[in-house]
Amino acid sequence: MTKILVIAEHLDGKLNGATARAVSAAVATTPESIDVIVLSDAPEAIAAEAAKIEGVSKVLTVARAENAHGLAAVLAPQIAKAAAGYSHVFAPSTTFGKDLAPRVAALLGVSQVSDVMSVEGSHTFKRPIYAGNAIVTVEVDAASTVVATIRTASWPAAASTNSSASVEALTLDVTLPSHTRFVDLQQGKSDRPDLQGAAKVVSGGRGVGSKENFEIIYKFADKIGAGVGASRAAVDAGYCPNEMQVGQTGKIIAPELYMAIGISGAIQHLTGIKDAGTIVAINKDGEAPIFEIADIGLVGDLFKILPELEAAIGQ
Amino acid sequence: MKILVGYKRVVDYNVRIQVKPDGSGVVTDGVKLSANPFDDIALEEALRLREKGLAEEVVIVGIGPADLTAHLRNGLAMGANRAIHVQTTDAVSPLAAARTFLKLIEKEQPSLVILGKQAIDDDANQTGQMLAALWDRPQATFASKVEIAGGKVTVTREVDAGLETIEAELPAVITTDLRLNEPRFIKLPDIMKAKSKPIDVIELGSLGVEVADHIKTTHYAAPPKRSKGVMVKDAAELVAALKQKGLL
Ligand SMILES: Cc1cc2nc3c(=O)[nH]c(=O)nc-3n(C[C@H](O)[C@H](O)[C@H](O)COP(=O)(O)OP(=O)(O)OC[C@H]3O[C@@H](n4cnc5c(N)ncnc54)[C@H](O)[C@@H]3O)c2cc1C
Ligand SMILES: Nc1ncnc2c1ncn2[C@@H]1O[C@H](COP(=O)(O)O)[C@@H](O)[C@H]1O
Numbered sequence: 001m002t003k004i005l006v007i008a009e010h011l012d013g014k015l016n017g018a019t020a021r022a023v024s025a026a027v028a029t030t031p032e033s034i035d036v037i038v039l040s041d042a043p044e045a046i047a048a049e050a051a052k053i054e055g056v057s058k059v060l061t062v063a064r065a066e067n068a069h070g071l072a073a074v075l076a077p078q079i080a081k082a083a084a085g086y087s088h089v090f091a092p093s094t095t096f097g098k099d100l101a102p103r104v105a106a107l108l109g110v111s112q113v114s115d116v117m118s119v120e121g122s123h124t125f126k127r128p129i130y131a132g133n134a135i136v137t138v139e140v141d142a143a144s145t146v147v148a149t150i151r152t153a154s155w156p157a158a159a160s161t162n163s164s165a166s167v168e169a170l171t172l173d174v175t176l177p178s179h180t181r182f183v184d185l186q187q188g189k190s191d192r193p194d195l196q197g198a199a200k201v202v203s204g205g206r207g208v209g210s211k212e213n214f215e216i217i218y219k220f221a222d223k224i225g226a227g228v229g230a231s232r233a234a235v236d237a238g239y240c241p242n243e244m245q246v247g248q249t250g251k252i253i254a255p256e257l258y259m260a261i262g263i264s265g266a267i268q269h270l271t272g273i274k275d276a277g278t279i280v281a282i283n284k285d286g287e288a289p290i291f292e293i294a295d296i297g298l299v300g301d302l303f304k305i306l307p308e309l310e311a312a313i314g315q
Numbered sequence: 316m317k318i319l320v321g322y323k324r325v326v327d328y329n330v331r332i333q334v335k336p337d338g339s340g341v342v343t344d345g346v347k348l349s350a351n352p353f354d355d356i357a358l359e360e361a362l363r364l365r366e367k368g369l370a371e372e373v374v375i376v377g378i379g380p381a382d383l384t385a386h387l388r389n390g391l392a393m394g395a396n397r398a399i400h401v402q403t404t405d406a407v408s409p410l411a412a413a414r415t416f417l418k419l420i421e422k423e424q425p426s427l428v429i430l431g432k433q434a435i436d437d438d439a440n441q442t443g444q445m446l447a448a449l450w451d452r453p454q455a456t457f458a459s460k461v462e463i464a465g466g467k468v469t470v471t472r473e474v475d476a477g478l479e480t481i482e483a484e485l486p487a488v489i490t491t492d493l494r495l496n497e498p499r500f501i502k503l504p505d506i507m508k509a510k511s512k513p514i515d516v517i518e519l520g521s522l523g524v525e526v527a528d529h530i531k532t533t534h535y536a537a538p539p540k541r542s543k544g545v546m547v548k549d550a551a552e553l554v555a556a557l558k559q560k561g562l563l
Contacts (some may be wrong), residue, residue: 006378011476020320035317071481072444072447072454072456073447073453073454094475095456095472095473095474095475096474096475098440098444098456099444099454099456099457099474100444101444102409102440102442102443102444102445102448103444103445103447103448103454104448105410105441105445106410106413106444106448106449107447107448110410110529111408111409111410111441111528111530112410112441112527113407113443113530114438114439114440115438124533126555128438128538129436129437129438130326130332130341130436130438131328131340131435131438132538133331133332133334133537133538134332134334134341134535134536134537134538135535135536135537135538136532136535136536137531137532137533137534137536138530138531138533138536139530139531139533140529141529141530141531142532143529144529172338172431175454177451179452179453179483179484179487180453180455180481180482180483180484181477181481181483182452182480182482183480183481183482184479184481185474185476185477185478185479185480186477186478186480187476187477188476188477196475198362200562206490224563232493235494236493236494241458241477241478242473242477242478242494243474243476243477245474248435248438249432249433249492249493251475253480256562257557259560264551267331268328274538277562278557278560278562279541279544282555284508288319290544291546293544294542294544295541295544295545296544296545296546296547296553296556296557297544297545297546297547298546298547298548298549298550298552298553299546300549301450305550308549308550308551309550309553309554311550312550312551312553312554313563
């Protein structure tokens with residue numbers, strides 16, 4: 001019997017959109033039921049959001065003060081306990097899920113399937129290796145619990161419905177460790193669309209040249225209502241903060257439109273944008289590898305082209 | 316204190332991996348192999364802690380076939396005190412690797428274990444978290460800053476929302492992100508010195524680690540190719556093309 005437990009990701013009392021994407025992968029597994037578990041110090045509002053996701057049978061809440069900051073060492077033993085009776089445990093392949101799910105898997109004594117791109121059967125999945133340069137099919141032994149992280153860029157968010165699944169409070173008798181403590185979270189404050197959910201993303205690379213110059217990227221992105229990303233080289237050079245990095249070791253995204261500006265197109269960067277609808281590249285070097293995968297390419301100096309684009313788009 | 320460092324050998328990150336036509340694997344014959352980039356960063360961090368006087372000994376660990384020796388010598392040349400080579404010809408899953416590290420921990424009693432956040436061959440991103448679970452100790456993954464004082468480690472982590480700082484009691488497991496440091500280059504005299512540094516060889520079979528994996532890889536395929544696009548000559552053409560696609 002296939003019963004899936006999806007771990008909800010949330011921050012500041014709000015459900016993260018990645019959760020609904022993990023639910024989509026759960027739906028594709030055609031289980032008897034899909035339950036979402038919310039661990040928080042105050043799970044009610046988050047649970048109410050999760051209960052609206054189409055396909056969800058039930059939402060379980062675990063309210064404990066220790067759950068306020070999503071520390072893997074604190075959450076994992078609770079999830080491992082709650083996982084009894086489930087055939088599958090899914091988490092989104094975000095930094096939250098990547099940190100937590102392997103710890104749960106190890107407590108359950110099983111290996112994990114990382115970054116599920118497609119579901120081929122209840123125990124058969126496809127996932128990328130070598131920075132996405134090969135796709136493997138993996139089969140999990142039918143007798144063991146499937147613990148998997150879901151590659152969010154491969155899955156649409158399950159729709160939100162008007163009806164609500166039931167919400168049930170869970171009391172788990174688990175002693176929690178105190179050896180790990182949250183200190184703080186420095187969040188990038190931005191009014192721009194979230195990189196992982198944005199329909200359009202404009203990214204700048206080393207070619208942008210400086211933190212000051214990066215303003216030209218922000219300005220253009222705002223003009224077309226896009227989220228802003230960056231290559232690793234741009235982040236390393238301090239042009240912009242780490243949470244903007246797109247690629248193998250940054251965020252994997254699938255916007256309808258991706259514009260790579262002054263980015264050469266290293267494989268590690270391309271891994272992050274393979275699922276984008278339309279890729280546009282602007283680079284002064286006509287030989288840059290980004291042009292091999294771009295749907296639309298324009299050779300030229302970004303400092304000249306971006307203002308021209310703004311003018312051509314008009315009001 | 317003693318620091319144990321994961322030092323995996325992988326296909327070099329510059330190699331363009333090819334899938335075998337029969338789908339049985341990827342081509343690794345004659346392909347350049349290097350240290351996993353995240354493990355070079357792990358080793359560098361351990362060496363810096365030793366240089367600051369916060370650690371006495373840095374021990375690198377490689378789990379893999381007999382010809383791993385040259386790779387481990389590189390880590391010794393970079394500055395590790397000694398190496399442990401856990402020999403096996405089988406593929407080792409992250410869970411089996413974590414179980415192997417746990418056995419070594421029981422013997423070595425390190426205060427800190429630093430692994431890469433992911434091996435760039437399997438891209439699993441699991442071993443450190445699994446080890447921390449089995450060891451029942453703190454984990455600080457995706458580290459971009461590490462500070463040790465008073466039996467505690469304070470780690471800044473690169474997370475989707477920004478930078479998170481956590482504090483953990485030692486012993487603990489840390490996994491490295493790219494911006495933690497820039498690994499040093501190996502100097503020629505150090506290669507000579509490394510020749511006399513010890514490498515302990517242990518048969519994986521002798522550790523009593525459960526290695527059977529309940530996940531099997533049944534097929535390898537090349538990723539779907541994106542078809543080659545068009546070039547436009549100026550900003551006006553680009554805007555027209557995007558408008559036509561309904562993207563502007
Ligand atoms: C283990 C590992 C993981 C990695 N993970 C990631 C990752 O997640 N994301 C990532 O992005 N990278 C990653 N990298 C790094 C990657 O290999 C490249 O080094 C990086 O993507 C290069 O960034 P870039 O294209 O901005 O810089 P460069 O390669 O230096 O390219 C800059 C480009 O800008 C162009 N340019 C310069 N000036 C102008 C101008 N005025 N107008 C127009 N064009 C201009 C140049 O022609 C050039 O093509 C990783 C590397 C390793 C080893
Ligand atoms: N065979 C191995 N030998 C040495 N270290 C390993 C091995 N497998 C995994 N590790 C460590 O675990 C990290 C994460 O690997 P993975 O979970 O496979 O992505 C690597 O960066 C290494 O530090």
